[in-house]
Amino acid sequence: MPIIRIATFNVENLFSRIAYADNMAPGENHVGLYRFEDPDELKLARRIAEAVASDDKRQLTALALNEARADVVCLQEVDNANALKVFYERYLKPQIDTAAAIEKRALRERLRGEGRSPAIEEIGAIDRRHYFDWRQVIEGNDGRGIDVGIMSKYPIRITSHANRTFAELGVWAPELEGYREFIGGKERLLTKSGKLFRRDCLEVDVDLGGKSLTVFICHLKSMSQAREKTRVMRQAESMGVRRLVEARFGSGVGDAPWLVCGDFNDYIEIDGAPELDEEGNAVPHGLGPLVDPAFAVNLMERRPAKDRWTTYYAPGDSYTQLDFILASPALAAANPKAIPDIIRGGQPYRARRYEGPRYPRVGWDRPKASDHSPVVVELEV
Numbered sequence: 578m579p580i581i582r583i584a585t586f587n588v589e590n591l592f593s594r595i596a597y598a599d600n601m602a603p604g605e606n607h608v609g610l611y612r613f614e615d616p617d618e619l620k621l622a623r624r625i626a627e628a629v630a631s632d633d634k635r636q637l638t639a640l641a642l643n644e645a646r647a648d649v650v651c652l653q654e655v656d657n658a659n660a661l662k663v664f665y666e667r668y669l670k671p672q673i674d675t676a677a678a679i680e681k682r683a684l685r686e687r688l689r690g691e692g693r694s695p696a697i698e699e700i701g702a703i704d705r706r707h708y709f710d711w712r713q714v715i716e717g718n719d720g721r722g723i724d725v726g727i728m729s730k731y732p733i734r735i736t737s738h739a740n741r742t743f744a745e746l747g748v749w750a751p752e753l754e755g756y757r758e759f760i761g762g763k764e765r766l767l768t769k770s771g772k773l774f775r776r777d778c779l780e781v782d783v784d785l786g787g788k789s790l791t792v793f794i795c796h797l798k799s800m801s802q803a804r805e806k807t808r809v810m811r812q813a814e815s816m817g818v819r820r821l822v823e824a825r826f827g828s829g830v831g832d833a834p835w836l837v838c839g840d841f842n843d844y845i846e847i848d849g850a851p852e853l854d855e856e857g858n859a860v861p862h863g864l865g866p867l868v869d870p871a872f873a874v875n876l877m878e879r880r881p882a883k884d885r886w887t888t889y890y891a892p893g894d895s896y897t898q899l900d901f902i903l904a905s906p907a908l909a910a911a912n913p914k915a916i917p918d919i920i921r922g923g924q925p926y927r928a929r930r931y932e933g934p935r936y937p938r939v940g941w942d943r944p945k946a947s948d949h950s951p952v953v954v955e956l957e958v
Contacts (some may be wrong), residue, residue, distance in 0.1 A: 581731075583792065584647035584806060584953035585838040585900055587640055590723065591652075592631075593660035595624055602951055608652040633938055637946040639668035640936045641923040643676070645953040649733075649783055650709070651838040652726040653776075653796040655677055658714045665712060677707040715739070717777035718758040723779045725796050725839070738821060744769040748816040752809040758802075773817045775799075775810065780821065788834075790958050791825065794819055795839035797863075804843065811843050811863030819866045830905070834958050837867060837903040838951065844897040845875075849882025849948040867903060874909035876902050876954055879916045887919055887950045889928035891942075900952045906957065924950060 599620055606613055608626050610680035622799045642650060655661050680703050684695050707730075714726035727733065743749040749769045756767050778796040795818055798810040818837060826833040844864045846852070851859040868875050877885050877898060886896035902917055907917075921931045923946020925939060939945055 578957050579788050580955060580957050581649065581783070581785060581790065582645070582647045582953055582955045583651070583790075583836060583838065583902065583903060584642075584645045585653075585794075585840070586812060586830075586951040587641065587653040587796070587900065587947060587949035588664075589949065590656075591635075591638070591660050591664060591949035592628055592656040593663055594656060594722075595695045596611045599623060599681075600729035606636055630944065633662055633944040634946070635668045635783040635820055636839070637923045637936050637939060637944055639663070639672055639829065641920050641946040641951050643668055643672045644920050644922060645918070645951045647951075648730045649792065651794040652714075652728065653716045654723040654838045655726045657716070658712075658726075661712055661714050661728075663900060665709065666729070670708075673707050673739055680707075698874075701957050707944060715777060715779060718772050719776045723776065723796075725779050725794050727779065727781055727792075727794060729781075729783060729827040731854050732784040733784075734782045734784070737777055738780060739772065739777040739815075740772055740819065741773055741821075742770050743767070743773050743813065746773055746817045748773060748813045748820065750809065750813060750869075751951050763886070766900060774814055777899050778814075778818050778821060780825070782900065787852075788958050791833070791835040793822060793835065793837045795837065795841065797840070798841045800803075801840050808843070808861065809862040811841070812865065815841075815864050818865040819869075820874060821870075822943075832907045833905055834908045835905045836908070837873060839901065840899055841867070841899065841901050842899055844899060845887075845936075847895070847897060864901075867901075872938055874906060876904055876909065876915060877918050877952070880919075884919075885953060886930070888948060889930075891927055896928070900949055902954055906954070908958070912956050915954050915956050920951040920953065923947065 601623060606619055608622040613622055681700060684699060688695055709728035709730055711729040711733050713733065713735055714724050717724045717739045753767050757764050773799045776796040780794045781794060783790045783792060797814045798807050800807055822835060822837065823830050841864055843864050845862050845864055845868055854860050867873060885898045887898050887900040889896055921935050922934060923939060923945065924931050925945040926941045
C-alpha cells in the first residue's frame, strides 16, 4: 500500500503584488530607524525594505517546507499561481535540487561498484520523490486575495467550492442574520444565497497509482474581528466542509480514505484543556462539526497536550493549535501510530516555549518562516 506524507502550512502572506508593501498604519512615516517626510520617498523606501525582507522570509519558509519532506502540501495565504511559481522556483526548488543531487550521487557511487550507471528510470524515480510537479492555486473569495493552494508530487484533480452558498449546503443559522463583515471597506450583511466560504474549500483527489486519497483543504474565517463575534462564521464553514465530505462519500463516509487539512483559525483547547471564562465555563469554539469524533479523528490529539501548538500570539502570550489534520475514522484506524510532526525551526525567538534549533537568520519577531508552523503526518493509504 502507498505511503504518503501530507502537510498543511499557512505560509503567511505569500504575496507578489508590490502594492501590498504600501500598506502602512495611518501616520507611520518610518522605515526602520529612518523617517521620511516625502510620501513618495516613503512609499519607495517601504517597497525596497519589504522586497529585501521578503527574500529573508521566503528562504525560511522554504526551509520549513523542505524539512517537512512532504509529498503533498496544503497551502493557505498564497497570493496567486504566479506567486507560488516564483516561490517554488526561486526558494524551494534550489533546496530540492541539492537533496536530489546528493541522492543521485550516492546512487551512482553504489552502482559503480556493480559496474554500471543508473538507468533513466532510476534517475526519474529520484526526481519523483523530490519535486512538486503539480502545483495549483485557486482564486477564492478573500478580500485581500489570499488563496488556498496545493503542491503535490502525485497527479491531482481539484474541485473548488468557493461559489457554494449557505442555502446550497444547508448551513444557514439564525445567528447569521445580524452578522456583518467589512469587505472592500464596505459593511455587508450575509444572505442565505451568499457564498459560504470566506476563502475556499478545495477538494483534491490525489492519484497514488491505483489508490486515491481525497484531501479537503480549508482556510476558515479569521478571528481578527474578535473570536466570539466571528465564531458563527466558522461554525457555518465547518458544517459546510462536513456536508461536502458527507456528500462525496455518502453512507461510506467513515470507511473512505480522506483528510480535512488547513488553517481553521480557531482552537479547541489550550494545552489539552478547554479555555475557560471568568466564571469557569468553557469558551465555545466554532469547529464543532469538524472535530466531532463521530465524524473525524483529530490526529493532533495523539501528541502530548502541551506540544500541539502551531502558532504563537505575542499580544496574549498564547500558544494555540490553529492548524489541523483530520482523518476519516477508517484512515486513522489503519494508521494507529501516525503522529503529526510540527516543524517549528522557523518560529521567531519570541515564541520562547520552543527551545529547539532555529534556522539561520530567524529573528526575535522577524524574519520568520511564517506565523504558523507546518504540520505533517505520514500515512499508509
